Amino acid sequence: MCGIVFSAHWPRDADVSDNRHAAVLNELVQRLQTANTARGPDAQQTRRISVGDAELGFFASELRLRGDEPVVQPHVHAESGDIFCWNGEVFEGLNGVDLHENDGVKLFAAIVGIGDVLQLPDLLATVEGPYAFVYYHHISRRVFFARDPLGRRSLLIHRPSAGNPYFLLTSVSAGPHVGYDLSEVDTECIHMLDVQHLDMHDPVGKFAGCLHRLPRLSSAMASVDAPFAAPATINRTLPSSDPEPPMLESLDSIPSHLSSAVDSLFAHLDQSVSQQVCNIPPVLPRSGSRAARVAVLFSGGIDSTMLAFLAHRHAPLDEPIDLLNVAFENPRKIRVQLEGNVGGMTKKEKKTRARKEAAGETVEGSYDHDYLVPDRVTGLREVEELRRLCPGRLWNFVEIDVPYSESQGARSAVESLMWPRHTIMDLSLAMALYFASRGVGQFRSDPDAEPEAFTSHARVLLNGLGSDELLGGYGRHRTAYNTGGWQAVIDELQLEIDRIPTRNLGRDDRMIAAHGKETRHPFLALGVVRFLAELPVHHKLDPRLGVGVGDKTLLRLAARKVGLVEASARKKRAMQFGSHSARMENGVDRGSGGLDISEMTACA
Incomplete structure (x- = not known):
């Protein structure tokens, strides 16, 4: 478990309003860093870089749960200049994470080594585990960020606005604050911010055109090779109605x-x-x-x-x-x-x-x-x-x-x-x-x-x-059966999976x-x-039976x-x-x- 704070702003010299915005941002970032330190009490570190007109700040805290050696984030690749803040666990993928390895270090090495950074979603589609991350790709001047497909880790976003013309990502908020308007990062895609094309004179107006959504699975990659790109969909096969599926007589006897x-x-x-x-x-x-x-x-x-x-x-x-x-x-x-x-x-x-x-x-x-x-x-x-x-x-x-x-x-x-x-x-x-x-x-x-x-x-x-x-x-599954039969139960179970990330x-x-x-x-x-x-619906539940069975x-x-x-x-x-x-x-x-x-x- 780790805490992440990422900030991007576009300072303008001798601008009174910008000085005020910078003061609000600096105070807010300090509060966010304190809140995120509680998530990762073992180590904390900040790194700041300039990318054209933009000032980028990376903060990460670390709760050490993987590997033998202490790890301090953000991860920085000395040769490429890439920066990686990782809050997650890799339980499957990367050809396995050895007992003595740190999964964040191993994943960062895999990301740096893929060649084409736009293949990042394909790499993540082979990784199972809860995660949120921020990744800066130095050559392309792009920032990638995402949560896992089910949203098991928190990541909040503030988009630039007229009152607060800066960009923020954070694992946890500092509570209600005039300095941001936070919402959860959605899990449907990998997000990519093209930093170098944001204009310091109009970061709010240009922001929407510089924030892109990358599909979790590219057209060149088969779903069988990307088992963790998205949650599976419900088996929509209806049970036979003639005869109806047999009813369970007792939990002591498995049909x-x-x-x-x-x-x-x-x-x-x-x-x-x-x-x-x-x-x-x-x-x-x-x-x-x-x-x-x-x-x-x-x-x-x-x-x-x-x-x-x-x-x-x-x-x-x-x-x-x-x-x-x-x-x-x-x-x-x-x-x-x-x-x-x-x-x-x-x-x-x-x-x-x-x-x-x-x-x-x-x-x-x-x-x-x-x-x-x-x-x-x-x-x-x-x-x-x-x-x-x-x-x-x-x-x-x-x-x-x-x-x-x-x-x-x-x-x-x-x-x-x-x-x-x-x-x-x-x-x-x-x-x-x-x-x-x-x-x-x-x-x-x-x-x-x-x-x-x-x-x-x-x-x-x-x-x-x-x-x-x-x-x-849930009781709504029984209600669905009573009103619409097995088809309604299947529809409700699909809605359940669809709603988990939100x-x-x-x-x-x-x-x-x-x-x-x-x-x-x-x-x-x-x-x-x-x-x-993928199991048939009547293998998982039977709304015809009483509650508790x-x-x-x-x-x-x-x-x-x-x-x-x-x-x-x-x-x-x-x-x-x-x-x-x-x-x-x-x-x-x-x-x-x-x-x-x-x-x-x-x-x-």
């Missing part, structure tokens, strides 16, 4: 037509997790025998539990794995528990409470009931299942309890990090990720033991995001990286995406087959509701997507 798909899903996920947890450098500083290299954002649901189980298969057995479980003190929820729902409970809420009481969803021991949120309850249950299935592994179940006062005290920092995203839903999810990834909490040796203060030092965090989109885990990954990356940690998404490895996209059916069967019995039957629950990070105060409009912008004042 013959799904047996191969279950095994293949497990193999693809297993390979993805292996690529993402092996060869992580040792934790520094070590925290006794409980220092883990890898952690899982852990709710006890099927996605995070499957990732924890697979991480166990590949992480050294003598090292623990941290399970980060976050719970918020939510005054509104606590008030309802103590006083009942003022104004009366709905029928749905009454049924939910009765079901929970009937299921005995309580946890024995000395737990603070203000933090026995749904994800804490399922997390505590699921860690016991993992301990039974994975003898010899030390699981650090980290209780991350967030008092209301602490969450409100961090709100301005969270809003700054998630910017330019700014809805109430963004805030709820960002809060949960911010505190979970920080990893500051407590640990118990058993449920009745007194908690001990604990901080996770793991720099790699596994995240289960992507399984619902790929395997049909949804939450950039925001999530900014939140987690703020603690000098890196999130990895095994379900979103492009090989896993391709495998699941018909959604993500294939993953549930795989989990049950390896012994994750409890996890395989758990129903979907969104992070913000499972952790109680959502709707902490009364009076918040449930349907509102907008945050009160007056509370996020732009800095002068």
